[in-house]
Amino acid sequence: MNHQDSATTQRALPRFDSRLGRTLPLMLKREYWEHRGGFFWVPVWICVAILVVTALGILTAEVFNARANVHMGFSLQDLHEHMTANDLAQAGNALDMAQLMFGALTCVSLFFVLFFYLLGALYDDRRDRSVLFWKSLPITDTETVGSKVLSAMFVAPLIAFVVSTAAYVVFLVLVCLWAGIHGVNALPAVLAAHPFGMFWRLLLTIPVDALWALPTIGWLLFWSAYARSKPFLWAVILPIVAVAVNGWFSMLGLPHVGGEVALKSVVGRLLLSVMPGSWIGNGAGMFGAHRFSFGDDEHVLTIFDPGRVYALLATPGLWLGVVAGLALIAAAIWSRQRRIETAT
Numbered sequence: 595m596n597h598q599d600s601a602t603t604q605r606a607l608p609r610f611d612s613r614l615g616r617t618l619p620l621m622l623k624r625e626y627w628e629h630r631g632g633f634f635w636v637p638v639w640i641c642v643a644i645l646v647v648t649a650l651g652i653l654t655a656e657v658f659n660a661r662a663n664v665h666m667g668f669s670l671q672d673l674h675e676h677m678t679a680n681d682l683a684q685a686g687n688a689l690d691m692a693q694l695m696f697g698a699l700t701c702v703s704l705f706f707v708l709f710f711y712l713l714g715a716l717y718d719d720r721r722d723r724s725v726l727f728w729k730s731l732p733i734t735d736t737e738t739v740g741s742k743v744l745s746a747m748f749v750a751p752l753i754a755f756v757v758s759t760a761a762y763v764v765f766l767v768l769v770c771l772w773a774g775i776h777g778v779n780a781l782p783a784v785l786a787a788h789p790f791g792m793f794w795r796l797l798l799t800i801p802v803d804a805l806w807a808l809p810t811i812g813w814l815l816f817w818s819a820y821a822r823s824k825p826f827l828w829a830v831i832l833p834i835v836a837v838a839v840n841g842w843f844s845m846l847g848l849p850h851v852g853g854e855v856a857l858k859s860v861v862g863r864l865l866l867s868v869m870p871g872s873w874i875g876n877g878a879g880m881f882g883a884h885r886f887s888f889g890d891d892e893h894v895l896t897i898f899d900p901g902r903v904y905a906l907l908a909t910p911g912l913w914l915g916v917v918a919g920l921a922l923i924a925a926a927i928w929s930r931q932r933r934i935e936t937a938t
Contacts, residue, residue, distance in 0.1 A: 618741065622741055626745070632711055633753050641760075644695075644699065686788070690894050692762065693789060698871075701754070703754075708807075709810075711745075711746065712811060712814035717818040746807065755797060792898070795900065798904075802873065802903055802904065805916055806872065806915065808920065810865060812920065813864045836857075
C-alpha cells in the first residue's frame with residue numbers, strides 16, 4: 595500500500611466510524627419535526643387543559659366565597675388557623691397525587707399518539723411514494739426503522755415527561771399564589787410533598803416502559819411496513835378475532851389454544867403495552883407482568899420505588915416480550931426492504 599492509499603484509508607475511516615453517530619440524531623430530529631404535533635403539542639394541550647380547569651376551579655371557589663361565604667372543599671382561613679403536622683402531611687400526599695395525575699393523563703394521550711404514529715410510520719411514505727426519495731439517500735432501512743423505534747421508546751415519552759413536569763410546577767405556583775392571597779404559606783405543604791422524589795422515580799420508569807412497549811412497537815411497525823392497505827384493521831382486528839375464535843372453539847369443545855387468560859395477555863401486550871405504566875397490575879400468561887399490587891394505605895411514592903419497579907427486569911414475561919418485539923422489528927425491516935407499494 596502506497597502513501598496515497600494509506601492517507602485515503604485514514605480519511606475514510608473516521609467518516610465510516612462516525613456515520614451512525616451523525617445520522618441517528620438527524621433522523622431522530624426528523625421524526626420529531628414531522629410529528630411534533632403529536633409528540634409535543636398533544637401533551638402540552640392536555641396539560642394546559644388541566645391547568646385551565648384548575649384555575650377555573652379556584653376562581654369559582656373565590657366567587658362563591660365572596661358572594662355567599664360558601665367554601666367549596668375547605669376554608670383556607672380555617673386551614674391557616676388550625677393547621678397541624680398531620681394536615682401538612684395530607685396536603686403533601688395530595689400534591690404527590692396531583693403530580694402523578696399530570697403524568698397519568700399525559701400518558702393516556704401518549705398512548706394514542708404512539709399507537710397511530712407507529713401504524714403510519716412505514717405505511718404513509720409508501721402511500722405517498724416518498725419512500726422512493728428516502729431510499730435514494732445513503733440511509734439503510736435498519737436505520738430508518740430504528741429511528742422510529744427509538745422515537746417511540748424514548749423521544750416521545752421523555753418529551754411528555756418534561757411537559758407534564760413543567761405543568762406540575764405551574765400548578766404548584768398557582769396553588770401557592772392562591773394560598774398566599776388568603777395569608778396561608780403553602781411552601782410547607784409543598785415541602786411535605788416529594789416533588790423531587792416523584793420526579794426521579796417517574797423518570798426512572800421510562801427505561802422499563804421502553805422495554806415493556808417493544809411487543810406493541812414491533813407489532814404495529816410490522817403491519818405498517820407489510821400491509822398494502824388498512825394497517826389498522828390488520829393490526830387490531832386480527833388479534834381480537836383470534837381471541838374470539840379461540841373462545842368460540844373452547845365453548846364448542848373444539849381444539850383451541852389452552853389458557854384463555856394467557857392468550858388475552860399476549861394480545862394485550864401486542865396492542866396495549868405502548869401505554870406507559872401498563873406493566874402495573876396483575877399480569878397473567880407468558881407475556882404477563884409480575885404481581886405489582888399495593889395496599890390502599892400505601893403512599894404513592896413507595897409504589898414507584900426503583901427497587902420495586904426494576905424487579906420487573908427479573909421476570910421472564912418482560913424478556914419474552916422483548917424478544918418477540920425485536921423479532922417483529924426485524925420483520926418490519928425485512929418488509930421495508932422488499933415492499934414499497936400500497937393498494938392505493
